[in-house]
Amino acid sequence: MTWCDDEPARKAQIRTLLGESGYACALVSPDMPLRVNLTALENIALIAQFHHATPWQQASEQAQTLLDCTGHGDIALKRDEDLSMTQRFAVKMARAIMLHRALIAIDRPALMLADVHYPEVLRAMLTCLQHEYSDHCVVDYIWNRPVYEYRK
Amino acid sequence: MALLRFGFHLLEVALTPRTYDSATRWIITKQIYFTAVQALPVFLIYSLVISVVLIQIMVSVARDFGLSEYVPGLIVGFLLMELLPLLSVLFVALRSGAAINTEIALMHVNNEITAFEHAQIDPARYEYMPRVVGGVISVLALTGLSALSALLVAFFVIYGLDWSNLGNYTHSMAQLLPLTLVFGLIAKTVLYGLCVTLIPIKTGLEIPKRLFLVPVSVLKGMMRVFFAIVLIEVASLTFKYM
8 A cells, every 4th residue: 555645745656656667557547547439348358459469359358357357247348437436447457457567556546436435345356356467556645544444 | 730740640550560450450440330331321312312413404404505415524524523522521521520529539638548558559550540541441432432323323314214325325434534533533532531530630639638628629620621621622623724
């Protein structure tokens, strides 16, 4: 976890995580939306199609496997506007994993998962996906810290 | 200048073989489908009606003045070379150019292009170039189909259902349409296709990231497209008749 005091500190932290190249980590952030005219599956599969020239059949199978891992396999054909916040977050996570970068940085989960007790949802999703990526880092504001400690 | 640079960059992307991965091929196919195939029935009816009316007027006026032998030349010179390409490009500009401008402006404002760049997906390769290629192919296809249907309509209006004149008709039309003229028509149509796709994309990308500026971007883009179409038409007429 990385706690930030204010917006400039958070932005600086994200810049540090992205590194000089800007591609050191895969960012899951409210500032990185899904492509609205593509389905959830297409948003994820596009990464493999574009970077590795993977045929659609194979890329979509990889994307579907990741969605199944998040527990949201049924949203494959939905577009951004039809997704709940948790579903959208799952698609963004799957898309970040497809990038195969050393680190996944999750920026302001509170903003992306505003309608659920997000630390729990986040924990559960990261546990489901733990075999699919190498490392992750959550960047959040310091005043949200008690929310992570709260347990029902 | 910025538009030319952008156009050359897209040309470079279009000429790179690795551009054509499964995702890009799919989006080009979708663009051709939405721009040309989906619009085809309406466009064909619209161009057929215009062709029938104009050819009928040309034939009857020419007959009244005893100038019937000039009708095929008039059909080729005015309808095929000027009016039908202009109507095709206006149809594509109003139907797809405006949609492209809106979509690119919204993508730009919503940070979708930033998200692509973060994923190292080149938007020029995945979003812009397929729209330009699809647009050019669509304008070419619609112009070609409307020209062929106008030639067919002209035959029926001039000779009725007497098929025995088909040989003479095709021969006279072939003489009126030398290869240089056909290439000129293709070049003009390609320029039209470029202007109804490149200008809306560039204009959509130029606006500051403010949602309320999206309609302004579309308005500006469509005005630029209109002026570019008029400019191409005037330039082609000047080149032909001066």
